Amino acid sequence: MEATLSVEPAGRSCWDEPLSIAVRGLAPEQPVTLRSALRDEKGALFRAHARYRADAGGELDLARAPALGGSFSGLEPMGLLWAMEPDRPFWRLVKRDVQTPFVVELEVLDGHEPDGGQRLARAVHERHFMAPGVRRVPVREGRVRATLFLPPESGPFPGIIDLLGVGGGLLEYRASLLAGKGFAVMALAYYNYDDLPKNMEAMRMEYFEEAMNYLRSHPEVKGPGIGLLGISKGGELGLAMASFLKGITAAVVINGSVAAVGNTIYYKDETIPPVTILRNQVRTTTTGRASSMPMRSPNACRPTGRRSPRSSATQQQGIILSPLTSRCAVLACTSWWVPTSPLEGSPSLTLWPSWMHGSNSRLSSTNTDFHVSNRSSWSI
Known part of the structure; x- marks a missing residue:
């Protein structure tokens, strides 16, 4: 069964809106690493990762499963977003044009190596700064x-x-x-x-x-x-x-x-x-x-x-x-x-x-x- 990565709300959300992130179709208790990334308007890369283990049914819900290490640990459903760090020293994530979104890429990798595991699933999500109609x-x-x-x-x-x-x-x-x-x-x-x-x-x-x-x-x-x-x-x-x-x-x-x-x-x-x-x-x-x-x-x-x-x-x-x-x-x-x-x-x-x-x-x-x-x- 192929692994799938779901993000709710689907496709887009406001920057201050909570996300529900879940992975399905994994092997029972399979070790995986979830990775997030976005680029700001000046091209700087922000990234985070965390290690998890699927439950006995091969599912992983970040609202119920604690991170086992990485950029953060413990039960942090939004950790993949707030824990992002820049690839440049002292660089700050600032949104300068609120009429365009930040695009967040989420990946599921096999195993607990953030850069070496096979990619099992991927999703792209837009984080907007203006709700519809504002x-x-x-x-x-x-x-x-x-x-x-x-x-x-x-x-x-x-x-x-x-x-x-x-x-x-x-x-x-x-x-x-x-x-x-x-x-x-x-x-x-x-x-x-x-x-x-x-x-x-x-x-x-x-x-x-x-x-x-x-x-x-x-x-x-x-x-x-x-x-x-x-x-x-x-x-x-x-x-x-x-x-x-x-x-x-x-x-x-x-x-x-x-x-x-x-x-x-x-x-x-x-x-x-x-x-x-x-x-x-x-x-x-x-x-x-x-x-x-x-x-x-x-x-x-x-x-x-x-x-x-x-x-x-x-x-x-x-x-x-x-x-x-x-x-x-x-x-x-x-x-x-x-x-x-x-x-x-x-x-x-x-x-x-x-x-x-x-x-x-x-x-x-x-x-x-x-x-x-x-x-x-x-x-x-």
Whole structure:
């Protein structure tokens, strides 16, 4: 009996949609290796593999069978996708054109050698970034440079501004996927794109306010407030927007710092100076990775303009972005811990890392509802 490899949904799916992967027609308890591969838009190859053993009936279902080793082990139904690694050092998988899919090749090889076994079955699957019917609308309104994604049906929809991190440009892959879940999502560029500033030395909240007002006034966006989704530098800017701007009712911050890092934030006559990196103390390992990124003492932070009522500062801590005096609920998390319960009542915030990625310092602002603490101190 010839082995067959099935992937459900068949043929195509969205990037954030789970897959069911199964192999049938194997010999009882036959050892096999499953291998996955895709090429990004610049031609870099990403691959993963895992060793399995068929059951007594000659079938293998990745939802029930644990991987015995390889790129991952244990029960990981989606491991062949999330465990892919690039063939170039430090290369990152980024989708730049959301109107085309990534094409994933899956193979079943006889035995437990990822490169030497006979190929028994093969399947090709397209992973898309826009659900059928999602609308993509380029935005060039005033100073705002963005792309708005709208669900297929008629609105109005809850509105979200999506902010990504250092590197700039306009990346749309998260906004396009969220639009398929019923949100009107605007991927917002804020530097290194089109006629925007080429660097991020100065972040002016008036630009983000203009973007917020554009989205709030859109006929297919449900008001009166909108939400923010930010990661890394985008998370930091999301906190700044929630601190300064009216009209933000919710914010999700992923691995964002609670102070301005590496750039100054301006809004009208207010200034938030940066916490800077002590570059002369950064050490590079033989692999090319930075072993640490020491931060200048927060004591060096001092407001150079009128202090915002939505920022807090102590002599020891410098200036901390805090949206808590606004009516904005904030959910903040790191990449390895996601809170499962919603924030209720008066907005509160738990963040780790504190100043930026990888920081272990414990901080607590003058507002008792605002906590920045080590992960080890949490009770979940």
